[in-house]
Amino acid sequence: MIKPLRKAVLPVAGLGTRFLPATKAMAKEMLPVVDKPLIQYAVEEARAAGIELFCFVTGRGKTALVEHFDVAYELERTLEERGKRAELELLRAAAVEPGSVVTVRQQVPLGLGHAVWCARAFIGDEPFAVLLPDDLMLCDTPCLAQLAEAYRETGGNVVAIEEVPRERVSRYGVLEVERDLGRLVSVKGLVEKPPVERAPSNLTIIGRYVLMPEVIGHLARMERGAGGEVQLTDAMAKLIGHQPFHGLRYEGRRFDCGDKAGFLEAQVAFALKRPDLAPAMRAILRRYA
Template identity: 60%
Template sequence: MSRIRTAIFPVAGLGTRFLPATKAVPKEMLPVVDKPLIQYAVDEALAAGIETMVFVTGRGKNAIEDYFDIAYELEDTLHSRAKHDILATLEGTRLAPGNVAFVRQQEPLGLGHAVWCARHFIENSPFAVLLADELLWNPESPCLKQMAETQERKGGNVIAVLEVPHEHTNRYGIVSPGTIEGAVTEVRGLVEKPKPADAPSRLAAVGRYILQPEIMALLGTQEKGAGGEIQLTDAMAKLIGVQPFHAQTFVGQRHDCGDKAGYVQANISLALERADLGPVIREYLKTV
């Protein structure tokens, strides 16, 4: 069974929910405490053994490419001033030479289209997809690592899911479940944003996918689904029954950083875990 070596990060979105900040700053570069959202996703991929990172970008996203490059002037200045502790914080921002690629999604045609734009980088092997605005937090056992372990046992395709309130099923791709083994559920169907009355379960896809390369041919048909966009969920649904397909219920904290309230909560939650910030933030929260 091929090990998953490549991860795709669709980062071409406009981030309109965070305007005016995202007029000049990509939403994936918005910081949670002191690291941008995209760094958390890349760290998660690295923890799962991913070697090659492919970023599907759009206009105005050059800051992401610059972020993962060497900042020579900054690093040289810090080194010359013996600011080694600060310099160490930049370690995770430097990806290995040749192990990072950037490709443009020229038109906003949907998540499925963004993934398809990276088709030439997967070398006919299984690959991961991570949506950076979903901050799935479990430093001891990151979400993609949980999924990769399941994929090694089960093969095929694996998606991350969480139970959502019944009234929120119309916001997500929802799993039609089969056999359940602990945190792993057989996927018998996928429904994109069903009305609560029509939802087959409360298991919602939350922005992490391990997919077989055959999905690229399905996405290549450019078939449009909900919202007139090329939906990744629609292509995944066609693999069910053809290849093994399972859902991994994520064990950890989920922060929806595509939502303003979720983003603020993520900052508070992660700050509270920090030894240098937690006590100060905890005392402040008692006053509001």
């Protein structure tokens, strides 16, 4: 029996050093793309996939992430008194159900695998999603909803994948392919940040996962991998052969908002998708062409 996918883990403890000084006193996940912070895009994507419960794996100075999803009574009252109904509805649409967001602390930066392990009590014995807010997705069907659909088809673990130029594979977790079925890829191995000459393919994992709870047992061993960190990819690799494991070629576009150029491109792409902003953005781009 395939259990329903209700929970999502969002690792958000990073310092955002590539965006200093902007992130000196501000969580990088609160950086806005057009008029919404990255964390809100991730939560909205998860909700569209049926996620009901969220765990933010945070660090020091990250309280604004939780406060963003709280009710701002004074602000809402002021908007209501001034007749700003559209703005009020935007705020209310961003709210989540009471009790649906919990936080845990990752006190030491030991990698993505360690961050997911920190959420072990929240995960329990249920399947769960992992979303990395730095990977901002622009898809007609939300990326995690595509993964959730694939999970319901195959059971087991499903990760979002994309092809990258061979010379860039050392930045990612890379798939060793058992069978390429087109939309889905059956996986027989995973390697984290391999040298180009040892990469089994150019199919790489991006920041969207549906995982089985058994991965926590492997993470609990705290084995260090690439960069001396506890790598989620290494723990996932140990599930292969014991549980179904697939990569999904998602339909859409990813913007790496942990990178300045990717963040700037996302601003342009998301503005061009907005009927209220697209004409102005096109005019701006023509001025700088």
